[in-house]
Amino acid sequence: MTRLQTPTDVATTIPPPVHAPARDRRRGRLATALLFATVSLAALACFAWPLVIPASSGQSPVVPAVLVCLVVPVLAVVAVIVADRGVVGSPNAATFVAMLGLLAAAGTLARLFASAAGGVEAIFIILIIGGAAFGPRFGFLLGMVTIGVSALAWGMVGPWVPFQMFATAWVGAGAGLVSLAIRRVTRRATARQRRWSEFATLSVYGIVAAYLYGALLNLWFWPFAVGGETSISYEAGAAVGLNLSHFVVYTLVTSTLTWDTVRAATTVVGLIVMGPALMAGLRRAKLGR
Amino acid sequence: MSDRAAPSRQIGRWRPLWLSLWVSLAFVAGRIVFRVVFGGAPGEGWLLPSLPRVDLGGFFSSVNLFGPVTLDGLARTVVAALPIAALIVASGLLFSLIDVRRLIVRTRRWGGGSASLAAVLIALAVLPELRLTGQRLARARRLRSVRHTFTGVIAPLVGVTVERATALGASLESRGFMNASVDIEPQCAAPVIADDVCLRTANGRTVLDDVTFSLVPGTVTLLTGDTGSGKTTLLRALAGLAESVDRIDMTGSMRVGGVERQGRSARVTANFVAYVPQDVRAGFVGVTVAEEVGMTLTLRGEHRYQVDARVSVMARDMGIGHLLDRPITDLSAGEATRVSLAAALIGLPSVLLIDEPFADLDDNALALVSATLRDLATRTGITLLIAEHRTAPLAGLASTRLHISHGTVRAVDVASDVDISTSGSRSPLRDGNPDTGIFNETFSRPVALVGPNGSGKTTRLWRLALPAGKRATGIRLVPENPRDLFTRESVAEECRAQDRQHRRRLPAPHVGYGKSSRDVVYEILGDTIDLNVHPRDLSTGQQRALAIALQLHERPRTLLIDEPTRGLDRRACGELARVLERISLQGTRVIVATHDQSFATLINARVLTHAPRLEAVVSS
Numbered sequence: 082m083t084r085l086q087t088p089t090d091v092a093t094t095i096p097p098p099v100h101a102p103a104r105d106r107r108r109g110r111l112a113t114a115l116l117f118a119t120v121s122l123a124a125l126a127c128f129a130w131p132l133v134i135p136a137s138s139g140q141s142p143v144v145p146a147v148l149v150c151l152v153v154p155v156l157a158v159v160a161v162i163v164a165d166r167g168v169v170g171s172p173n174a175a176t177f178v179a180m181l182g183l184l185a186a187a188g189t190l191a192r193l194f195a196s197a198a199g200g201v202e203a204i205f206i207i208l209i210i211g212g213a214a215f216g217p218r219f220g221f222l223l224g225m226v227t228i229g230v231s232a233l234a235w236g237m238v239g240p241w242v243p244f245q246m247f248a249t250a251w252v253g254a255g256a257g258l259v260s261l262a263i264r265r266v267t268r269r270a271t272a273r274q275r276r277w278s279e280f281a282t283l284s285v286y287g288i289v290a291a292y293l294y295g296a297l298l299n300l301w302f303w304p305f306a307v308g309g310e311t312s313i314s315y316e317a318g319a320a321v322g323l324n325l326s327h328f329v330v331y332t333l334v335t336s337t338l339t340w341d342t343v344r345a346a347t348t349v350v351g352l353i354v355m356g357p358a359l360m361a362g363l364r365r366a367k368l369g370r
Numbered sequence: 371m372s373d374r375a376a377p378s379r380q381i382g383r384w385r386p387l388w389l390s391l392w393v394s395l396a397f398v399a400g401r402i403v404f405r406v407v408f409g410g411a412p413g414e415g416w417l418l419p420s421l422p423r424v425d426l427g428g429f430f431s432s433v434n435l436f437g438p439v440t441l442d443g444l445a446r447t448v449v450a451a452l453p454i455a456a457l458i459v460a461s462g463l464l465f466s467l468i469d470v471r472r473l474i475v476r477t478r479r480w481g482g483g484s485a486s487l488a489a490v491l492i493a494l495a496v497l498p499e500l501r502l503t504g505q506r507l508a509r510a511r512r513l514r515s516v517r518h519t520f521t522g523v524i525a526p527l528v529g530v531t532v533e534r535a536t537a538l539g540a541s542l543e544s545r546g547f548m549n550a551s552v553d554i555e556p557q558c559a560a561p562v563i564a565d566d567v568c569l570r571t572a573n574g575r576t577v578l579d580d581v582t583f584s585l586v587p588g589t590v591t592l593l594t595g596d597t598g599s600g601k602t603t604l605l606r607a608l609a610g611l612a613e614s615v616d617r618i619d620m621t622g623s624m625r626v627g628g629v630e631r632q633g634r635s636a637r638v639t640a641n642f643v644a645y646v647p648q649d650v651r652a653g654f655v656g657v658t659v660a661e662e663v664g665m666t667l668t669l670r671g672e673h674r675y676q677v678d679a680r681v682s683v684m685a686r687d688m689g690i691g692h693l694l695d696r697p698i699t700d701l702s703a704g705e706a707t708r709v710s711l712a713a714a715l716i717g718l719p720s721v722l723l724i725d726e727p728f729a730d731l732d733d734n735a736l737a738l739v740s741a742t743l744r745d746l747a748t749r750t751g752i753t754l755l756i757a758e759h760r761t762a763p764l765a766g767l768a769s770t771r772l773h774i775s776h777g778t779v780r781a782v783d784v785a786s787d788v789d790i791s792t793s794g795s796r797s798p799l800r801d802g803n804p805d806t807g808i809f810n811e812t813f814s815r816p817v818a819l820v821g822p823n824g825s826g827k828t829t830r831l832w833r834l835a836l837p838a839g840k841r842a843t844g845i846r847l848v849p850e851n852p853r854d855l856f857t858r859e860s861v862a863e864e865c866r867a868q869d870r871q872h873r874r875r876l877p878a879p880h881v882g883y884g885k886s887s888r889d890v891v892y893e894i895l896g897d898t899i900d901l902n903v904h905p906r907d908l909s910t911g912q913q914r915a916l917a918i919a920l921q922l923h924e925r926p927r928t929l930l931i932d933e934p935t936r937g938l939d940r941r942a943c944g945e946l947a948r949v950l951e952r953i954s955l956q957g958t959r960v961i962v963a964t965h966d967q968s969f970a971t972l973i974n975a976r977v978l979t980h981a982p983r984l985e986a987v988v989s990s
Contacts, residue, residue, distance in 0.1 A: 161486045168485040172614045172635050175547050176539030178485050182492025183535045186500050187527075189493065222486055229486075230493040236385035238465040239393070239458055305454050308401045308447060312409035312434045323432055330408075330426075330433050358521040361859050362528030365904065366536055 109167075116163050124156045124247050128301045131315050131324055149301065154243040157225065160250070164222050176368055177215075181222055184211050188227035189234055202291075202344045205252065206351035206359070209287055212256030213279070214363040220253025241302065248297050252290045259286045280356055287348035295341035299332045307331060383466060390462020394455035401451040402444060410437025411444050418444075488547070492538065495657045499699055503530055510854035512836055513847050515924055516871050522857035529853070529906050534652055540606075540615045541653030545666045545717070546640025556627025556642040561585050561721045561753040562608060564779075567622035569603055569612060577603045577618070581779045583772055585755065587720075590747045590767050592784065593757040595774030597939045598909040601757040602648065604779065605723045608755070609645035610636035626721060640666070644719035648726045650710035651701075659701070659709055660685075660694040666717040680716060688712040688742060704735025711742060721753045722746075728760045729936060732965040736763055743767070759939040816950055816960040818970035818977045827963035831930045844927035850936065852917035856905035861916060864905055865891060868923050891919045911942040915949065922953065929953060931962045935969045947973045 126133050127149045168174050184207055191203035204227060212220020228246040232238050263282045267275045299306075304315035313327040405411045410423065421436035507526050516522065567581040577600045585591055595601050603612060608626055612618035614635035624631040627642050636645070644666075647653050656662030664681040668674070685691040690708050693701065701709060707727055714722060727743070728736050740763035747754055747767055756764065771784045821827050828850060835847035849855070858864040865887035891899065899908075905916060914934060921929060934950075935943050950960050950973050964970060970977050 161484070165485045169548055173539070174485065175543035175637070176536055176615055178488050178547075179492060179539035179542060180532075180535040181485070181489035183496055183500070183531050183538070185489060186493040186496045187531060189497060190500060190504075222489070226486055226489045226493060230490055230497075233490070234494065234497060236389055236465070237393075238386050239390060239461045306397070306400060307404040307408070308450055310409070310411075310443075310447065310450070311404050311407075312432065313404070314408075326432060354520045355524040358525045358859070359528055362525060362532055365529075365906070366532045 113163060113167060117160065120156055120160045120163060121247075121251070124153060124160070127153050127156065128244065128247070128297050130301060131304050131328065132300075132321055146301075146305065150240045150243075153247065157243045157246050160247070161222070161225055164218050164225075167218060168222075173368060176366070177219070180215070180366060180368060181219065181226055184223055185226040185230050188223070189231040192227070192231045193235065202347055203351060204249075205287060205291060205294075205344065205348040206355065208249065208253040209256040209283055209290070209348070209352065210356055210359045210363065212253040213260035213283055214360055215257070215368055217254040217257030217261070220255070220257040221250045222253075224248075224250030224253040241298075244298060244301055248294050252294055255290060256283060256286060259283065276357070280352065283356070284349050284352050287352055288345045291345035291348050292337060292341050295336040295344065296332050299336055300328065303328055303331050306335075386465040387459070387462040390459050393462075394458040397458060398448060398451045398455055401447055405444070405447045406439055407435060409434055411439045411447060412437060413440040413443035413446065485548075488542075492655070495655065496534070496538075500531075502699070503527070507854055509832075509836075510849055510851075511857075512839070512841060513849065514855055514857075514868075514920065515841065516857065516867050519857075522867075525857050525859065526854060529856070533906070536615060537647065537649065537652035538655060540611045540636075540645075540647065541655055542669075543611060543615060544609050544636040544640060544643070544645045545655075545713075546637050546669050548637060554627070554629060554639065554641065556629065556639070556720055558587055558627070558720055560625065560628060561587050562755070563623075563625045564608075565623040567607070567620065567624045569600070569607055570619040570621075572617045572619070576777060578774070578779065579777050581622070583779055583781060585753055586770070587753050588751040589769045590743075590754040590756065590764070592761060592764060592768040592771040593755055593774070594759055594761065594771060595757075595939075597759075597911050597942045599774040600777070601774060602725055604774070605645065605725050605755065605757055607631065608721075609643060609723050610634060610639055611645070641670075641717065642720045644714035644717060644722050646707075646710050646714050646722070646724045646727065648729055650706050653710070654698045654706075656698055658694070659690065659696050659698055662698050662709060663690075663694075663713045663716055665713060670717075684712050684716045688715075689738070702735070704731050704738060707731065707735070707739050708742060711739070715746070719752065722755070724754065724756045724758075726758055727756065728758055728763065736760075740764060816954050816962065816973050816975040818973070818975035819961060819963040820965065820967060820970055820977055820979055821963075828932055831932050831961075831963055834928075835930055845930065846921040846924070846926040846928070847930040848914065848917045848921050848932065848934075850932040852914045853906055855917050855920065856913075859904060860902050861891065861899065861905055861908070862888070862901040864916070864920065865901070868920050887920060887923050890923055891916060893919075910936070911938045911946070914938075915946070918949065918953075922958070926958060928959045928961060931960065933964055934962050935964060935966045943969055943972065 130145050130149045168177055171177065188204045188207045191207060194203065208220065208224055208227070211223045225246045228242065228249050232242045259282055260279060263279050264275065267278050270278065307314050309315075313330045315324060315327065418439045418441060423437040424435040426433045426435070504527065507530065510526075511523070562583075562585040564581050564583050567578070568576065569578045569581070570576050581604070593601050593604065603616075603618060606612045606616060607618065607620060607624060608631070610626075610631060613620055613631075613633070620632055626639055629639055636643070654662055655665050660678075660681050661668075663684060664677040667677045667680060681694070682691065685694055688708050688711065690705065690712060693705060693709065698709075711724075711727070714724075724743075727739055731739060743754070743756070743764070744767055746752060756768075758764065761768075768784050771782050772779050773782045819827050819830070831847055832849075835842060835845055856864060858867055868887040888901070891901075899912065905913065908916060914931075918929070918931065931950075934946055938946060947969070950962070954960050960973075962969075962973070962975070967977075
């Protein structure tokens with residue numbers, strides 16, 4: 082894309098069609114990545130507030146929790162704006178947006194069937210393949226939009242939605258990053274080897290992501306889910322190790338051994354069975370990464 | 371956007387509240403369970419049956435299980451859980467009272483200029499459609515006798531999704547989505563000037579070369595050429611979609627309204643160039659007709675009252691006023707074409723590009739649409755470029771005609787009937803030799819089932835092919851949208867899957883008529899077809915021919931074809947007619963449902979005007 086000339090007669094009124102020079106683009110991308118990393122770290126800290134905030138003993142956990150519930154939606158909006166920035170200027174913005182909308186709708190339907198089928202989360206397959214096919218930015222926004230749309234469509238709105246949005250978005254973005262990395266590593270391999278290594282890596286990533294996702298979503302709500310009087314409760318002001326041991330028991334019992342395992346299995350089986358077809362289909366869309 | 375245009379609520383108003391009540395109940399129950407399991411619920415009052423306490427060791431030394439359970443302890447647990455439960459219910463109540471969806475839809479610029487909000491709107495709009503698509507594909511799956519792998523279920527879904535996304539993206543792009551609100555003043559004296567333009571696909575195939583022409587303002591120009599000759603590519607290049615959406619490489623100079631097209635996508639010129647695609651339905655963005663018609667104005671950020679007013683005026687002009695409240699999925703072909711014309715015209719373009727407006731219209735709808743175009747051309751000063759091979763309805767209207775042949779565009783006389791039937795160099799169908807042919811049974815004439823759009827022809831065919839939901843023996847259907855039948859990633863794989871199925875069913879010596887699917891495909895499509903190409907990347911005519919070849923493989927007694935001429939030019943129709951003739955000669959009875967009388971004549975068919983007595987014909 083090096084067509085820089087604009088016709089003189091209309092040049093004054095028309096925005097230049099070409100993209101910014103490579104150096105500026107790289108700088109812009111770096112700035113976006115840094116901004117994005119900062120927002121994500123802040124959000125991660127909010128997820129982990131029971132382990133991060135050294136609450137003075139005796140203080141109830143409600144204050145930091147309410148604070149976190151107010152901060153995370155704001156962070157989500159900021160993250161979406163940051164991720165949006167690069168889309169609006171790109172030449173295929175409309176196709177990007179349309180693809181985002183359609184895959185989010187597909188994910189919403191998948192979530193509906195998931196709730197009927199007891200944790201068989203097909204949404205992870207769409208997220209991981211979408212992120213791998215169209216890049217981390219797409220994966221991130223796909224996670225955000227899918228959760229947003231399904232919350233709106235099925236009426237499950239509550240304080241947990243921004244947390245779910247972030248966790249899901251990270252899964253999609255991570256898939257994009259993993260795919261970029263593995264494609265860079267296997268640059269010299271044959272097409273067949275590249276495809277195999279990509280799917281193998283994505284499958285492993287799917288397992289890790291499924292468990293981390295469950296643990297993350299447990300972490301911020303755990304103090305409220307169990308209440309203050311049990312032996313696995315959050316103890317404000319206690320050592321991190323103690324709270325961590327309580328949390329580990331909680332997450333093992335409630336989700337790691339059950340929901341998360343079902344989710345991990347579904348994701349891996351789904352990726353193996355329909356991943357290649359999904360990926361081949363999606364890459365037919367002429368949407369650059 | 372108006373209240374009328376806002377998507378209808380698919381869920382009850384109080385659903386968030388009800389759901390939050392259930393969630394909070396589950397929350398309180400969860401608290402009780404945790405309390406009992408991890409340390410028990412000690413206190414005064416009644417002691418309930420309880421398990422002895424167990425202590426864990428090591429890292430988990432502070433965790434203990436079970437213990438005494440009392441009614442009082444449980445009551446305190448419930449009370450402690452109430453504030454959070456109340457918060458959950460409160461959020462449910464809040465979202466029951468405010469309709470977030472309507473809030474988003476009402477943002478002044480569609481999606482507020484944000485990619486993600488726009489994506490949310492698109493997702494909400496396509497949600498019901500996606501479900502219908504799933505059902506349609508599930509039905510189409512039953513038409514083929516191939517064993518259905520999981521991949522075979524997923525692939526068409528992904529294909530449909532990707533195609534819809536691309537069409538939707540193009541539709542948004544050409545209406546100025548995400549334009550940085552810069553209005554260009556077009557040079558009306560030179561609506562289109564193309565100078566030595568060359569268009570190449572991303573993999574280097576030249577579609578059109580040496581394209582040089584210009585259009586006179588305020589005139590109607592016809593664009594003709596064979597199916598697949600590049601009419602659509604040229605229109606999309608003019609609209610600004612070829613480079614940005616289709617990844618077509620463009621060299622040379624192409625100016626629309628004085629604006630150099632190269633490197634500028636459609637949104638830059640959206641205020642004076644409008645494009646109506648061939649498959650108008652795939653590009654629909656709105657949920658209702660009113661929303662769709664007003665979308666260009668909404669994307670420009672105009673106030674919704676103004677949008678409403680102009681939508682109703684435009685609708686009255688186009689004779690679609692009675693459709694405004696209809697869901698966009700609920701339109702006949704003719705209605706859909708007029709709606710998309712209205713949606714293109716509402717932005718007051720000075721250049722209007724229309725791709726095959728008559729492709730799937732019956733005579734009634736065709737008369738209406740061509741009257742609309744005629745009115746448009748005489749009443750306004752729009753420069754019209756219409757790609758169409760059914761030129762008769764536009765006779766006397768067009769002053770110029772561009773014809774595409776041999777990969778380039780030349781101006782020809784409007785009246786001349788440029789030898790469409792002989793021009794072009796694409797592979798003709800191989801002439802089948804009846805002696806070595808597929809079948810050798812008695813000759814029977816094809817049957818053409820003729821009737822206007824929406825008279826129930828399709829329903830009838832489906833009922834014949836899938837009586838009681840199961841594939842009828844000896845009857846195969848090629849549906850209106852043959853792409854729905856394709857489940858593999860290349861033509862070769864498609865053939866292999868079909869053969870494998872066949873071999874499983876019959877012992878080796880009897881395999882079909884001794885031919886592989888690949889040979890049948892060669893026989894019908896000509897042997898220049900690239901077997902490695904994705905079935906969905908074939909041209910419309912080739913797709914239908916491939917579907918016919920696949921459905922013929924098991925040698926059915928009867929082959930049903932729904933709307934076989936859709937998207938085909940006269941030459942391709944001729945080829946198809948020869949294929950059908952050969953099939954009939956070889957003993958398969960062919961029944962086509964079509965609104966195209968001339969095609970029925972072409973294949974020398976026994977014409978049946980659609981009547982509810984057809985079963986008798988088939989069984990006789």
